Amino acid sequence: MSKNTIKHLAxxxxxxxxxxxxxxxxxxxxxxxxxxxxxxxxxxxxANPNIQTAxxxxxxxxxxxxxxxxxxxxxxxxxxxxQKELETYLSNNIRFLVIGEIDIFSxxxxxxxxxxxxxxxxxxxxxxxxALNYGGRAEIVGAVNKLIREGxxxxxxxxxxxxxxxxxSDIDLLIRTSGEERISNFLLWQLSYSELYFTPTLWxxxxxxxxxxxxxxxxxRTRRFGGVK
Numbered sequence: 544m545s546k547n548t549i550k551h552l553a554x555x556x557x558x559x560x561x562x563x564x565x566x567x568x569x570x571x572x573x574x575x576x577x578x579x580x581x582x583x584x585x586x587x588x589x590a591n592p593n594i595q596t597a598x599x600x601x602x603x604x605x606x607x608x609x610x611x612x613x614x615x616x617x618x619x620x621x622x623x624x625x626q627k628e629l630e631t632y633l634s635n636n637i638r639f640l641v642i643g644e645i646d647i648f649s650x651x652x653x654x655x656x657x658x659x660x661x662x663x664x665x666x667x668x669x670x671x672x673x674a675l676n677y678g679g680r681a682e683i684v685g686a687v688n689k690l691i692r693e694g695x696x697x698x699x700x701x702x703x704x705x706x707x708x709x710x711x712s713d714i715d716l717l718i719r720t721s722g723e724e725r726i727s728n729f730l731l732w733q734l735s736y737s738e739l740y741f742t743p744t745l746w747x748x749x750x751x752x753x754x755x756x757x758x759x760x761x762x763x764r765t766r767r768f769g770g771v772k
Contacts, residue, residue: 546762548593549715553730553737554584555600558721558745565745571616576747578624582631587751589635589669591758596670598709600729602643604678621675622652625659632659636668642708643677672709679731682708709733716761718754720746738764 556577563573581599588597601621607614625639632639639659646653656675686706690698704712714730714737722743726734740757742749 547715547738547764549591549758549761550593551596551598551714551733552588552594553598553600553714553717553734555717555719555727555729556581556746556749557719557723559747561721562745562747570613571620573747574617574620578620580747580749581624582628583751584749584754585637585669585671586631586635587754588671589637594669596672596710598642598672598674598714598730600677600727601673602675602677603728604644604676604681605728607676618648618652622655625655629659629662632663632666632671636666637663638666638670639663640670640672640710641675642672642682643675644681645675647676670710674729677729679726679728682730683732703732707732713737716740716757718742718757720744720749 559573559577560570561573562576563570566572581601585597588594602617606617609617631637641656641660645656648656683703685708686703687698689706690702695702709730712733714733716738717726717730717734718740719726720742722741724741726739738761740760742753742757744753
């Protein structure tokens with residue numbers, strides 16, 4: 544029996560705050576540690592010839608409910624991350640994309656995002672997608688409304704799939720760290736036949752070694768896609 548292969552990996556990065564609390568650190572330091580882990584996992588994915596896309600849930604539409612100072616820190620951390628990681632993208636032939644509604648971000652952060660997307664647009668080894676101010680329901684509603692504006696009267700699944708912000712819609716494997724077992728409004732359309740893996744590991748402690756073990760587990764699963772095998 545042939546092994547499953549992952550073309551599109553999605554990760555809900557959860558547990559930065561709890562990790563910091565366990566270490567006796569500020570929550571912001573947990574977010575900084577989590578940002579470092581994104582680089583490690585992304586470069587690991589870039590070295591895997593099967594993985595074409597890795598999508599990370601970085602900031603949801605619900606995350607605005609967090610304390611104002613924490614949200615402001617996350618916006619600054621994102622700007623610093625993109626400045627620092629541009630060399631990683633270029634040296635590893637990684638394309639960077641964002642999904643979500645970023646109009647609410649500051650002009651300088653939006654400019655940083657667009658510049659990073661532009662400078663990496665021709666890279667082909669891996670596409671890294673950050674979901675920022677993203678919600679799965681909002682993405683589906685946005686796709687349907689766009690199709691209506693274009694004059695569509697009968698909308699098919701294929702129409703929605705090709706209109707979503709996510710350029711490669713079907714997710715093969717979703718991983719969520721920290722022990723929580725829910726998908727939190729992430730890629731709702733794209734997860735319809737995905738394999739799910741929940742690990743108790745807090746995101747800053749997650750490693751490429753654990754990812755490799757999870758991929759091995761995925762390869763051995765039986766995927767039926769609603770049929771019988």
